[in-house]
Amino acid sequence: MHSATKTLTVLASSFFLWGAATTTAVGADMSFFITSVGTGDGANLGGLDGADRHCQSLAAAAGAGKRTWRAYLSTQAAALGDANAVHARDRIGSGPWFNAKGVLIANNVEELHSPNANLTKESALDEKGAMVNGRTEKPNRHDILTGSRPDGTAFPPSPPFADMTCGNWTKNGDEGAAMTGHHDRAGPVSHSWATSWNSAHMTRDGCNQTALRGTGGDGLFYCFAEK
Secondary structure (H helix, E strand, O other), X not given: OOHHHXXXXXXXXXXXXXXXXXXXXXXXXXXXXXOOOOOOOXXXXXXXXHHHHHHHHHHHHOOOOOOOEEEOOOEOOOOOOOOOOEOHHHOOOOOOEEOOOOOEEEOOHHHXXXXXXXXXXXXXXXXXXXXXXXXXXOOOOOEEEOOEOOOOOEOOOOOOOOOOEHHHHOOOOOOOOEEEEEOOOOOOOOOOOOOXXXXXXXXXXXXXXXXXXXXXXXXXXXXXEOO
């Protein structure tokens, strides 16, 4: 092999290895993302455990599998007097959280649920570092499943109140609904509910994939590294 050819080969190999290391480093530092895909079964995520597994699987594929990942989802208690609700804000650790490109989302839970949270279309990336389609794009995918109130807590028990979690993330039929947020902070009006990243409006016409897409979603949800 000529010396020039050897040099080119070494340079090419070095560049490839540098690129691989860089990609791994970005993935390893990531502690927040929107799922690039849902589970494919509407809002039936297999409960919180199934949603967490989906977060963990996507994170592992992106190089961040050594972290413990949790879905930002709340569940509702079964009835009045039942305290067994789960609040999304209590599931995600203490922060800080960074997206796939190293941009700070929030330093802690309080900041995440304040006007200072850096959650926008440009920062709320998927695990691959790509932006998720917003309200003005086709298909619109800005409805992100949360089942949560603006402060990250669960809604009152279902029943007797409305189901905001598609049966605590187990329904995929024509009945039920779930609260969603707008990751792009955009809505038909400028009111705070319409621009909320975690509590904008409910889905309609059920919990199946078609119903979720009907309001501008695709069964996506937020994932945070608990630790």
